[in-house]
Amino acid sequence: MSPHPLAFSALDFAQTPFLVVWEVTQACPLVCRHCRAEAQPNADPAELTLEEGRSLLTQIKAMGTPVCVLSGGDPLRRPDLAELVRHGSQLGLRMATIPAASEELTRAQLAELKAAGLAQIAFSLDGSNAQLHDDFRQVPGTFARTLQAIDWVHELDLPLQINTTLAQHNYADIDNLIALVKSLDIVFWEVFSLVPVGRGSVLPPLTARQHEEVFTKLHALAGEVSFIIKLTEAPHYRRHVLQQRSRHGPAPAGAAASRSAVPAQLSRELSVADSLGARAKGINAGKGFCFVSHVGEVFPSGFLPLGVGNVRQQPLADLYRKSDLMQQLRDPSRLQGRCGSCQYADVCGGSRARAYAVHGDYLAEDPACEYQP
Numbered sequence: 001m002s003p004h005p006l007a008f009s010a011l012d013f014a015q016t017p018f019l020v021v022w023e024v025t026q027a028c029p030l031v032c033r034h035c036r037a038e039a040q041p042n043a044d045p046a047e048l049t050l051e052e053g054r055s056l057l058t059q060i061k062a063m064g065t066p067v068c069v070l071s072g073g074d075p076l077r078r079p080d081l082a083e084l085v086r087h088g089s090q091l092g093l094r095m096a097t098i099p100a101a102s103e104e105l106t107r108a109q110l111a112e113l114k115a116a117g118l119a120q121i122a123f124s125l126d127g128s129n130a131q132l133h134d135d136f137r138q139v140p141g142t143f144a145r146t147l148q149a150i151d152w153v154h155e156l157d158l159p160l161q162i163n164t165t166l167a168q169h170n171y172a173d174i175d176n177l178i179a180l181v182k183s184l185d186i187v188f189w190e191v192f193s194l195v196p197v198g199r200g201s202v203l204p205p206l207t208a209r210q211h212e213e214v215f216t217k218l219h220a221l222a223g224e225v226s227f228i229i230k231l232t233e234a235p236h237y238r239r240h241v242l243q244q245r246s247r248h249g250p251a252p253a254g255a256a257a258s259r260s261a262v263p264a265q266l267s268r269e270l271s272v273a274d275s276l277g278a279r280a281k282g283i284n285a286g287k288g289f290c291f292v293s294h295v296g297e298v299f300p301s302g303f304l305p306l307g308v309g310n311v312r313q314q315p316l317a318d319l320y321r322k323s324d325l326m327q328q329l330r331d332p333s334r335l336q337g338r339c340g341s342c343q344y345a346d347v348c349g350g351s352r353a354r355a356y357a358v359h360g361d362y363l364a365e366d367p368a369c370e371y372q373p
Contacts, residue, residue, distance in 0.1 A: 013288040014330055015321055016064040021302060022056060022292045024048070024070050024084065027077035029102040032137050043077060047294040050080045052312070054087050056292060059316045061091040068093045069122075071302075073294070074100035076109060082116040089117025096120040098163065101146040102139070107156075110149070114156050120188070122161035123149055126169075128176035136169060150184060159187045166214060167194035168204040174214060178221055186227050191218065193234035193368060195303040195353045208370035215240040233303060233351045236369040238282050239344040285352040285362075286329035290320050300329050303353035304362060328363065337365030342373040 011018055027043040048056065060068050068088055075081050076099045088095040095118055099105055110121070123146050127133035130143035153160050162181055164170075170177065181189050191214075194205040206214065215237050222229050231237040283289050286300030293299065296311040298319045308323035320326055328334050329352055332345035339350040340363075350366030358367050 011064065011066075011288065013283075014327075016288075017290050017320060018065065018283055018288040019067045019069065020060045020065050020290055020292065020316075021069045021071050022053075022060075023072060023294045023302065024053065024075050024081065025077050026073040026294050028072055028074040028100055029077075029104065030074070030100050030137050030139050030142065044294055048296050048311075050083060052296070053080070053084050056296075056311055056316065057084065057088045057091060057093065059311070061088075061093055063317050063320070066094055068095055070095070070097040072098065072100070074102065074104075076100065076102075076104055082112045085113055085118050086116040089119070094119045096122060096161070098122040098124070099149075101137075101142045101149060103141075103145070105145060105149055107152040110152050110156055110158065114158050118158065120159045120161055121153055122163050122188075122190070123153075124163045124165070125177070125180065126165050128173050128180045132170055132173055136165075154185060160185065161188040161190060162186050163190045163192065165192040165194055166206060168206065171206060171210055171214075174217060178217065182221075182225060188228045188230065190230045190232055191234070192232045193351070193354075195233050195351065196357045197303050197305065197353070201357070206368065208368050211236065211368050212240065212370060219244055233301075233353055234368065235282055235284055235348045235351060236344075236366065236371065239342075239348045239369075239371060242344065242347065282347045282349065284329065284349045286320075286326040287349070290316075290326075292316070300326060301353050303351075304356055306356070306362065325362075334363050335365075336361070336363050338369070338371070338373055339365040342371065344371075 025043050025047055026040060029041060057068065070081065070084060075097045078084070081097065085095045085097065097113065097118065099121070101123060113121070124137075125133060125143075125146060126136045127143070133143040133146070134140050150160060162184060164177060164181070166174070193211065194203060196203065196205060211234060218229055218231070218237070219241055285304050289301060291299045291302040292311060297307045298309055298311060298316065299305065299307055306325055308325050309319045311319070332349055335345055335349065339345060339355075342348070350369060352362045354368055355364040355366055356362040
């Protein structure tokens, strides 16, 4: 979800994240195969309190961040979720949340969140049918409940986002998934490329070649639909889009010799009018993005488990702006391997979370990219 694209392009990612995701709880009734958080049925008694949450939201707004997503676990497991949404909305933040499709999800809860000022809601669909989706979520009935919740959201006139995690389990289903998502009247499709962390560490991810095939399909889809398509933990989609466009016009001048070889006009097009998945000013871990855990720990990304401190002890702005790790992640000259020699490093930078999960080094090359600089 995003405000006006010009507001996006005006942000200085060294000072201000475009998006902060706060994991309000790890409690969740589902047992999803990919779960980064390895969520549990019950809430951690050490999770941030309502007052601490209000303080965090105030800090997020003070940084100039426009968007905050309340994630989990299942955010609905927090009885004060609507109050958190209300506080953030009153501050002027664009608030979103991602509830689990459990039996606890009701139309009344969705109506309460909308009344509190929720700007966008997301549900997960990881297969085009109940068998695929429910097997991935490991709770029967989640596919049907998701479709029911989608109907409620449309009745309430809430902007709808769909989240999909792609890996080997649903790679062959991508065309059917695209058809399903196109039919759902959404404003945003966020496609996650599996990072092998948490429960997802035992799942087979997409290969580099399969990523390119998926990118081709999603780039074609972007030209057909009105909703935004965003790739998460697959920043090389931006490189793919730039390559596709360069084939229909002048090649980037000096592309082989320069990191900043994206043509100025194309940069303007991407930063102003294109989807978040392909913007020239690419969000990445610690670069326009940060993650706050249920107990207040701050990370560059929820998929990169290297903390920089805790909001209970230090201001969020200091942790984002001043920590060595965050600053390294914002400096493409520190990247190694193919990412380090790539002319698209500024707009892509590779998945730092995947580099760390696979190589044990968050500055290593992204193994999910096949591009040879």
